[in-house]
Amino acid sequence: MTISLFIPCFVDLMYPKVGISMVNIFEKLGHKVAVPKGPACCGQPAFNSGYWDESRTIATQMLESLKDADVVVIASGSCGAMMKVFYPELFAGTKYEAMARELAPKCFEFSSFLVNKLGVTDLGAKFPHKVTFHDGCHGLRELNNKRPPRELLAKVRGLELVEMTAAETCCGFGGTFSAKFPAISTAMAEVKCASAIDTKAEYIVSCDSSCLMQIQGLADKQRQPAKTIHLAEILAQS
Amino acid sequence: MTAPAAQFTLDARRVAPDTRHRGIIQTAMGKYEVVRDQRKLWFQDWQGARNLAARTKFAAVNQLDTHLAEFAKNLEARGTKIHWASNAEQARSIILGILKAKNAKVVVKSKAMTSEEIHLNDAMETAGCEVVESDLGEYIVQLRQEPPYHLVFPAMHLTRGEIQKTFQDKLLDAPTDNPEDLTMVARRVLRQKYIQADVGITGANFAIAETGMISITENEGNARLTAALPKTMITLVGIEKVLPRLADLALFLPMLAVMGTGQALTCYNTLYGGPRQPGEADGPEEYHVVLLDNQRTTLLADAEQRDALGCIRCGACLNVCPIFRNVGGHTYGTVYGGPIGSVITPHLRGLQDWKHLSFASSLCGACTETCPVKIDLHHHLLQNRRNAFAPATGKPSWWQKTAFKLFAPVANSPALWSLTTKLGRFGQIFHGLVKGSALDPAQAWTKTREVAPIAKQSFREWMKERES
Numbered sequence: 235m236t237i238s239l240f241i242p243c244f245v246d247l248m249y250p251k252v253g254i255s256m257v258n259i260f261e262k263l264g265h266k267v268a269v270p271k272g273p274a275c276c277g278q279p280a281f282n283s284g285y286w287d288e289s290r291t292i293a294t295q296m297l298e299s300l301k302d303a304d305v306v307v308i309a310s311g312s313c314g315a316m317m318k319v320f321y322p323e324l325f326a327g328t329k330y331e332a333m334a335r336e337l338a339p340k341c342f343e344f345s346s347f348l349v350n351k352l353g354v355t356d357l358g359a360k361f362p363h364k365v366t367f368h369d370g371c372h373g374l375r376e377l378n379n380k381r382p383p384r385e386l387l388a389k390v391r392g393l394e395l396v397e398m399t400a401a402e403t404c405c406g407f408g409g410t411f412s413a414k415f416p417a418i419s420t421a422m423a424e425v426k427c428a429s430a431i432d433t434k435a436e437y438i439v440s441c442d443s444s445c446l447m448q449i450q451g452l453a454d455k456q457r458q459p460a461k462t463i464h465l466a467e468i469l470a471q472s
Numbered sequence: 473m474t475a476p477a478a479q480f481t482l483d484a485r486r487v488a489p490d491t492r493h494r495g496i497i498q499t500a501m502g503k504y505e506v507v508r509d510q511r512k513l514w515f516q517d518w519q520g521a522r523n524l525a526a527r528t529k530f531a532a533v534n535q536l537d538t539h540l541a542e543f544a545k546n547l548e549a550r551g552t553k554i555h556w557a558s559n560a561e562q563a564r565s566i567i568l569g570i571l572k573a574k575n576a577k578v579v580v581k582s583k584a585m586t587s588e589e590i591h592l593n594d595a596m597e598t599a600g601c602e603v604v605e606s607d608l609g610e611y612i613v614q615l616r617q618e619p620p621y622h623l624v625f626p627a628m629h630l631t632r633g634e635i636q637k638t639f640q641d642k643l644l645d646a647p648t649d650n651p652e653d654l655t656m657v658a659r660r661v662l663r664q665k666y667i668q669a670d671v672g673i674t675g676a677n678f679a680i681a682e683t684g685m686i687s688i689t690e691n692e693g694n695a696r697l698t699a700a701l702p703k704t705m706i707t708l709v710g711i712e713k714v715l716p717r718l719a720d721l722a723l724f725l726p727m728l729a730v731m732g733t734g735q736a737l738t739c740y741n742t743l744y745g746g747p748r749q750p751g752e753a754d755g756p757e758e759y760h761v762v763l764l765d766n767q768r769t770t771l772l773a774d775a776e777q778r779d780a781l782g783c784i785r786c787g788a789c790l791n792v793c794p795i796f797r798n799v800g801g802h803t804y805g806t807v808y809g810g811p812i813g814s815v816i817t818p819h820l821r822g823l824q825d826w827k828h829l830s831f832a833s834s835l836c837g838a839c840t841e842t843c844p845v846k847i848d849l850h851h852h853l854l855q856n857r858r859n860a861f862a863p864a865t866g867k868p869s870w871w872q873k874t875a876f877k878l879f880a881p882v883a884n885s886p887a888l889w890s891l892t893t894k895l896g897r898f899g900q901i902f903h904g905l906v907k908g909s910a911l912d913p914a915q916a917w918t919k920t921r922e923v924a925p926i927a928k929q930s931f932r933e934w935m936k937e938r939e940s
Contacts (some may be wrong), residue, residue, distance in 0.1 A: 243883065246863040246931045247893060248924040253931035269935050275883035282835065284857035285868070288876035297883045375837035404794045408834025413916040415481070415832050420920040421488035421798040422834070425498075451921030 236266045237347075242313040242443075243275040249443045252309055255470035256344060259357060260307075271298025276308075277324075278316040282409050286324060293324060297333045300419025305351065306341045309466070311442050312409075315345035321374045343373055345400035345441050345465055349382035355389050361468045362392030366435035368426070368449065369402050370442030383441055383465050390468060398428035407448035423452040427460055438462045476805055477828035483803040484832070487746070493629065500628050504791055505867035507734030515726075516735060520772065525727055526846035529782030532716055536772065539681040539714045540763065545686020550746030552759045557756065560590035563764050565671070567592060567706060568599050570760055574704050576601055576670035580662075582688070582695035583607040584675025584763055585623060585785060588710045588807045589820075592673075604665045606694035608658055615642040618891035624732045624787035624807065629800060662694070672698035672756070674744075676709035677725060677784070682717045685743040685762065689728060693740055705756035710764050712772075712781040724784065731788040731844045742782050770818040777852050780815050782845040789839035789849060795832060804829065815852045823860055830856035897926045 238261050241253040257267050277292035300306055308314035318341040321334040336399070347352050367387065373379040387395050406412065406422025413419075427449055430438045438460055441447050446462035453460035473481070487493055519902050526550065532539055544554045550818050556848040557563035574915035579601050581587065593614075596603050605614040609626035613619065620626030627635070632649040634748060639646035645657050652922045666672075674695055678687040686707050688695045699705050715724065721741075790796045790810030801809045806817045806829070814829035830853040839849040860866040861873075882888045906912040908919050929937070 241931045242887075247896065247926045250927045250931035250934055251927060254934060257935075269932070271886055273883045274886075274889045274932070275879075276748065277883075278799070280879070282854065282857065283831075283872060284859075284861035284878070285873060285876045286858050287882055288873065291877075291880040291881060292883050330522075371834065371836035371838075373842055402838070404836035404838070405835045406794065406834060408836070411834045412832070413914075415484060416916045416920060417488040418486040418795055418798055418832065419834070421494065422794050423921070425794070425798070446922050448921065450924065451917070454922035 235304055236246060236268050238270050238300060238306045240270065240272075240276070240300075240308045240313070240317075242308070242310050244447070245309050245443050246274060247291055248447065249464065252443055252464045255464070255466040256307065258470050259348075259466065262357075263352065263354065267401050268303075270299040270303065272296050276313040278313060278320075279409055281316065281320060281324060282411075289324060290328070290330075293321060293334075294330055297321070297325075297330055297337060300337055300340075301333060303337075303340060305347070305387045306337070307344055308341060308348045309344055310444065311343045311370040311377055311379060312444055314341060315372035315376035317341045343377055343379055343441060345373075345381050345382040345386055346377060348469075349385050355385045355387070357386070357469045358372040358391075359389075359469045359471050360391040361471050363436045364394045364396060364434065365437040365439045365468075366396050366398045366430050366433045366465075367401060368398075368405060368430065368438055368442075368445055369443045370440055371404050373441050374402060377422050379441070383439075386465065386469060393468070396435050398429045398433045398435075400426055403429070405448045407443040407444050409444070412448060419448070420452065423448050424456075427453055427456075427458055429464040431458060431460055436461060437468075439465055439468060441465050450465065474825050474828070476825050479805055480803060480828055480832065483805070484799045487800050487803050488798045493800055494629065494798060496629060497800065498936055500625070501791055501797060504734050504802055508730060508788075508791075511730040511734055511736050515730075521723060521727060522844055522846055525723055526779075526782065526842055528715070528720055528723070529784075530779055531847045532714055533712060533772065533778060533781045535716075536711060539716055540711060543679050543681040543684055543714055544763070546681070547746060547761055549684065550749065552684075552746045552761055555760060555762045557762055557764050557766070559766050560764075561808075563590045563708065563766070564592060566594045566760075567708070568595060569679055570704065570706060571596065571599065571601060571671060571856065574670055574758075576704070578602045578604070578665065578668045579671045579673060580604050580665050580669040580698050580702065581608050581610075581673045582675065582690065582698040583626075584673065584708055585612050585620075586710050587673065587676055589766060590764070593707070599614055604662065604669075606662050606665070606692075607690070608655060608692055608694075608747055609847050611658055611662065612638060615639070619802065619807075621809075622787055622790060623785050623810075629802075636778065666697045666701045669698075669702040669705045670785075671706060672700075672702035673706045673708065674698055676707055677728060678721065679709055679714045680718050680721070680743070681714055685718070685745045687721060687725070687741070689725060689738040689741050691733070691735075691739045696740060696742055699742070699744055699756065700754055702755060703756055704758045704760070705744075705747070706760045706762065708762045708764060710766075710768060712768050712783075727844050728784050728786050731786040731842070767820045771816060774819065775817070776816065776855050779845075779847050780812065780819075780849075780852060782847060783812050783816070784845060785812075786844060788842045789847075790842060792838040792842045794834070794836065794838065799832075811849045811853070811879065812847070815847070815856065818856050818860075823856065827856060827860035827866075830854075830860070886932070893926065893930050893933070895934075900926055
């Protein structure tokens with residue numbers, strides 16, 4: 235099948251390896267990857283900030299660019315939730331509502347697409363390290379994505395998963411929240427980082443680069459021994 | 473920035489990095505989580521129980537008018553005087569009127585967040601009454617002249633050493649910092665107050681329409697003494713507390729206990745149905761119930777958010793909230809803290825003054841996931857954000873609107889995005905010179921976190937190169 239792959243703005247700029255890994259994985263599985271010529275952003279920053287009109291300016295373009303897609307894979311649980319869960323709400327009562335409702339079931343976060351749609355858990359990957367997994371909140375609670383990333387990690391050769399106590403606790407990123415309330419956001423990142431480091435894992439893995447940016451950003455600033463990596467980057471290792 | 477927002481930001485900046493405070497709350501909540509999860513397993517089907525509770529409460533709220541009329545009628549039939557208060561001022565003047573008529577000098581109270589909401593203690597003290605909180609946690613914060621820290625645990629932010637010091641300073645009696653010793657000190661003082669009190673004031677956990685009864689759940693027996701010893705009893709209750717049937721308590725009492733404190737049931741669960749009836753041995757001679765609206769009907773009129781009136785004030789959403797756990801209960805500056813407070817305070821006290829609380833959230837959804845009556849808390853925060861800035865319902869901030877308006881065409885156009893990528897790469901060369909300093913436009917981020925660099929080749933650039 236042809237997979238429309240949406241790489242969110244900050245992943246595009248700062249974490250291209252995440253997108254490249256996904257392309258490689260899908261192609262290895264025999265699928266064709268198309269990157270839609272639509273917007274670089276899903277419109278979530280404006281939406282979460284209360285500016286729904288401005289968010290729709292972007293989101294309508296997204297709907298247009300994906301209207302012929304069979305499936306859409308989103309390289310982030312958060313942006314995935316935006317398109318799958320919040321677009322129908324954002325467009326409720328507008329002429330785009332039907333399009334948003336049509337798009338929603340075609341949208342998948344990366345790990346849930348592999349496990350739930352393709353039925354693949356073993357990608358033949360090898361990553362001989364002890365890791366801990368951070369559940370991004372949108373993936374976990376909007377998309378109910380607790381199981382898929384763990385099923386994928388379980389099949390990685392040499393990988394040992396150690397769960398941290400605060401696996402489901404927010405890392406404190408929260409988009410614009412991290413800049414609007416930096417003191418709170420930083421305190422949350424400290425709690426998260428401490429819990430991850432407690433496991434003595436070598437890597438903190440997640441399906442969300444935004445959370446990893448927050449965790450790595452804090453760890454680097456405080457010279458804490460934490461290394462982060464996106465799930466797709468592990469699955470692309472052979 | 474409004475005054476409450478400025479205060480919130482200031483207090484959050486002070487409390488959030490305080491690792492001692494963070495440790496106290498984490499320890500307390502860690503213990504709570506363990507027992508809460510054990511007790512949840514006692515339910516055959518916890519999610520089923522949540523669904524039923526949510527349905528029952530939502531239906532009750534949607535027929536508030538009929539339930540309240542039935543509740544009032546049943547209580548009046550046994551000699552209770554019902555008072556309807558549209559706002560805080562009316563509620564205060566009703567209660568002060570009763571105190572005056574009874575020539576009351578000493579008032580004992582059991583825990584009632586509604587009384588915090590209408591600033592009742594201040595009003596009664598100004599009127600010349602001695603007011604004593606009888607819930608141990610409330611008594612401690614009253615001695616310290618602090619507001620309650622948490623809906624259920626008013627003094628959870630204090631160590632036993634701090635409580636000992638408070639008792640030494642205020643009661644001149646605190647032999648040790650042992651919780652039992654301290655409790656005995658409070659008990660000796662409070663027992664005298666129950667005997668002296670002319671009036672006892674309580675809150676309510678539930679108001680049962682079918683039988684006309686107030687349900688109070690507690691662990692110390694202090695509400696029973698507050699209700700039983702003084703000659704006059706007053707209950708101040710928010711109109712949303714109504715439940716249709718007595719049998720509903722079979723679900724709600726254990727649910728409130730499990731989520732509130734991790735108990736299967738609280739130690740004392742009492743129903744109050746009126747003043748002392750002929751032939752009864754005890755109970756107050758007079759019973760007044762004050763039903764408080766105070767903007768609850770405004771929330772009722774909001775079709776999107778009226779499920780928030782189903783709140784049973786268990787505090788579970790505070791307990792799991794990473795914001796609450798880091799900024800603490802006093803930072804909110806509201807009577808109702810944590811996620812539920814951030815949702816309802818804009819309705820109770822004005823959206824523009826209290827919208828900042830809806831923004832002070834990462835929208836992680838832990839609150840919604842735990843709420844026993846399934847209030848859609850974190851999505852309501854999103855709606856408050858929208859209502860605060862939508863041209864139709866709020867006041868957009870010009871600079872934010874401009875920023876998002878400028879961002880949209882950049883995000884929408886591959887050419888402009890590509891240009892921005894290159895400009896960003898160029899800009900970050902100079903960013904290093906000011907990074908983390910006051911001159912850094914990204915200081916809110918960079919002061920405490922490193923920033924990830926823009927890659928030498930973005931994903932879209934890689935894709936373009938690959939396709940050509």
